Amino acid sequence: xxxxxxxxxxxxxxxxxxxxxxxxxxxxxxxxxxxxxxxxxxxxxxxxxxxxxxxxxxxxxxxxxxxxxxxxxxxxxxxxxxxxxxxxxxxxxxxxxxxxxxxxxxxxxxxxxxxxxxxxxxxxxxxxxxxxxxxxxxxxxxxxxxxxxxxxxxxxxxxxxxxxxxxxxxxxxxxxxxxxxxxxxxxxxxxxxxxxxxxxxxxxxxx
Ligand SMILES: [Zn+2]
Numbered sequence: 078x079x080x081x082x083x084x085x086x087x088x089x090x091x092x093x094x095x096x097x098x099x100x101x102x103x104x105x106x107x108x109x110x111x112x113x114x115x116x117x118x119x120x121x122x123x124x125x126x127x128x129x130x131x132x133x134x135x136x137x138x139x140x141x142x143x144x145x146x147x148x149x150x151x152x153x154x155x156x157x158x159x160x161x162x163x164x165x166x167x168x169x170x171x172x173x174x175x176x177x178x179x180x181x182x183x184x185x186x187x188x189x190x191x192x193x194x195x196x197x198x199x200x201x202x203x204x205x206x207x208x209x210x211x212x213x214x215x216x217x218x219x220x221x222x223x224x225x226x227x228x229x230x231x232x233x234x235x236x237x238x239x240x241x242x243x244x245x246x247x248x249x250x251x252x253x254x255x256x257x258x259x260x261x262x263x264x265x266x267x268x269x270x271x272x273x274x275x276x277x278x279x280x281x282x283x284x
Contacts, residue, residue, distance in 0.1 A: 099140035101269035104193035105284060108141060111157035112282045124160025132162075139165040141193045142185045144248065146172050151199045151275050156282055165191055171204030171244065172196055173224040174251035183258040192268050194252065194259070197282065198245035199275035205241050238274075245272035 099107070114120050142165045143153040153159070153166050165185040167178050174196075185191045198205070208225035212218070228244035229235075249272045253260040262268035274283040 098138070098190040098192060101193040101267060104141045105269075105271070108157050108193075108195065108282070109284060111159055112280075112284075114158045115156055115280055120155075120158045122158070122160070124163060129161050137162045137165075137189060139163055139185065139189060139191050141165070141195060142182055142191050143167070143195050143197055144169075144172050144174070144178055144182065144252075145197045145275075146170060146199055146202055146204065148199060148202065150277055151197070153197065156275065156280055165189065170221055171202065171208070171225045172198055172248055173221065173244075174248045174255060175220070175224060176255075179252060179256050179259070182252060183256055186262045186266075186268060187258050192266070194249070194268065194270040195273050195284070196245045196249040196252070196270070197273040197275055198241040198248075200238055200241070200277040202237070202241050202244075205244055206237055209235060209237060209240060242272070242274055245274065248272070 140163060141157075143157075144167050145151055145153050147168045147170045153164055153168075157164065165181075167181045169175070169178055182194060186194075204221060205225055205228070207213070207218075208222040209229060213222050225240075225244055228240050228247050231247065232240045232243040234240060249270045252270055253263060259268070259270070263270060271284060275281075276283070
């Protein structure tokens with residue numbers, strides 16, 4: 078029912094759904110292994126050549142969804158040594174779970190069959206810093222910062238990295254609270270949602 082619903086919504090053929098799907102626990106191990114290669118300077122850069130480009134023309138089956146900040150220093154495909162068609166990455170300042178990011182994740186869950194969602198905050202996030210400083214000033218920026226402020230209250234801290242970690246956890250919880258497709262997939266389809274922290278100083282991801 079979810080597939081049909083989303084198929085109607087997006088007007089994309091259901092036949093594109095891949096049958097071979099990586100389970101969440103294997104996807105987490107893949108991310109850890111890729112990040113270890115990144116840290117050790119031993120990246121493989123698989124699936125990044127023209128052959129891979131052509132092989133993906135007919136569809137995609139990414140094995141992990143990453144909701145990450147837009148910060149230029151935090152690049153999931155590099156941090157996890159992943160190639161084309163492997164990660165379904167949504168980047169927005171503060172890695173918040175708003176309607177657009179939720180909808181993007183719903184698409185990957187329901188239509189591409191992806192089983193793992195990682196919400197990745199990062200050290201010294203500027204969006205979290207702006208929320209701590211009561212920044213804002215435009216309708217859009219105020220919307221963004223309003224999504225982050227609950228993490229300040231819940232963390233009970235003014236330490237930016239403590240708030241970043243709580244913000245990633247709250248975003249992960251909000252994905253479930255704000256989407257029946259995601260919460261149903263977690264209950265019944267083996268989908269897992271985890272939060273993570275990217276260390277700017279060395280590129281290590283704490284999963
Ligand atoms: Zn950030």
